[in-house]
Amino acid sequence: MLDEFGETYLISRGIKPDFAREQGLEETPRNPDIIRDRLNFGYNAEAFSGVRSLLWFPVGHTNYVARINGSYRDSAGEEVRFLFSKNGRRAPWIPPPVSAVAKDPDKPLIFTESYFKALALAHAGGSAIGLNGPWINEPTPPEDKDKPNNRVLVAELADFRWRTRKVYFAFDLDQATNGQVRDAVIRAWTILKVLGADVYQLQWDKQSKGIDDHLARTCGTDQENGAGAAASQRETLCGYVRKGPWQGCAPSPG
Numbered sequence: 644m645l646d647e648f649g650e651t652y653l654i655s656r657g658i659k660p661d662f663a664r665e666q667g668l669e670e671t672p673r674n675p676d677i678i679r680d681r682l683n684f685g686y687n688a689e690a691f692s693g694v695r696s697l698l699w700f701p702v703g704h705t706n707y708v709a710r711i712n713g714s715y716r717d718s719a720g721e722e723v724r725f726l727f728s729k730n731g732r733r734a735p736w737i738p739p740p741v742s743a744v745a746k747d748p749d750k751p752l753i754f755t756e757s758y759f760k761a762l763a764l765a766h767a768g769g770s771a772i773g774l775n776g777p778w779i780n781e782p783t784p785p786e787d788k789d790k791p792n793n794r795v796l797v798a799e800l801a802d803f804r805w806r807t808r809k810v811y812f813a814f815d816l817d818q819a820t821n822g823q824v825r826d827a828v829i830r831a832w833t834i835l836k837v838l839g840a841d842v843y844q845l846q847w848d849k850q851s852k853g854i855d856d857h858l859a860r861t862c863g864t865d866q867e868n869g870a871g872a873a874a875s876q877r878e879t880l881c882g883y884v885r886k887g888p889w890q891g892c893a894p895s896p897g
Contacts, residue, residue: 806839
């Protein structure tokens with residue numbers, strides 16, 4: 644189920660709560676047993692005292708990312724908004740419709756740098772894969788980071804056929820000013836090009852850092868515009884594909 648925080652948060656991202664429920668999202672109150680089970684680390688009552696509830700996003704069979712409702716500080720005293728399952732791979736979120744076209748390179752895909760952004764793209768009709776940041780490679784040991792051949796596509800995407808497939812990057816616009824993000828995007832482009840994919844960059848106006856912000860800002864939400872918001876988001880997403888045909892772009896009734 645989703646309570647007030649979860650529904651409000653999703654609607655602000657332009658996502659229908661019912662659509663999110665279908666993807667397995669749920670909200671729970673601060674529950675030590677659930678937190679231990681899903682995050683795989685000890686429950687510190689003091690650290691979680693400012694947490695009112697958690698919006699859970701399941702990734703794979705055992706891993707979760709949780710959006711915090713309230714305040715939480717990590718062991719370094721930094722306030723964080725998201726918690727991840729400890730010792731989990733932070734694997735990409737691959738919705739079932741995307742898994743179904745893994746072997747079909749005629750079906751284009753969109754890569755974005757968070758699970759919630761991918762959820763917004765899926766809600767708008769896009770075949771999206773959500774990553775934990777813009778890195779699409781397997782983790783690299785510190786001693787190998789400077790080696791030129793140390794980047795291998797993340798294992799969950801290894802079974803996809805990439806040759807001739809169109810892949811659209813929808814990474815945040817701070818890649819223009821953030822060197823670390825730009826480096827990750829360049830490496831991602833290189834990995835996919837070596838595998839034979841045709842890689843493109845989605846563009847949108849600079850008022851919105853992320854594609855989800857852009858869709859919510861320019862198309863509104865279901866709360867504001869009713870069922871037409873989803874169709875408007877779909878049309879806007881299609882309009883921002885600048886090169887190559889985006890298949891399945893006919894306006895949706897929402």
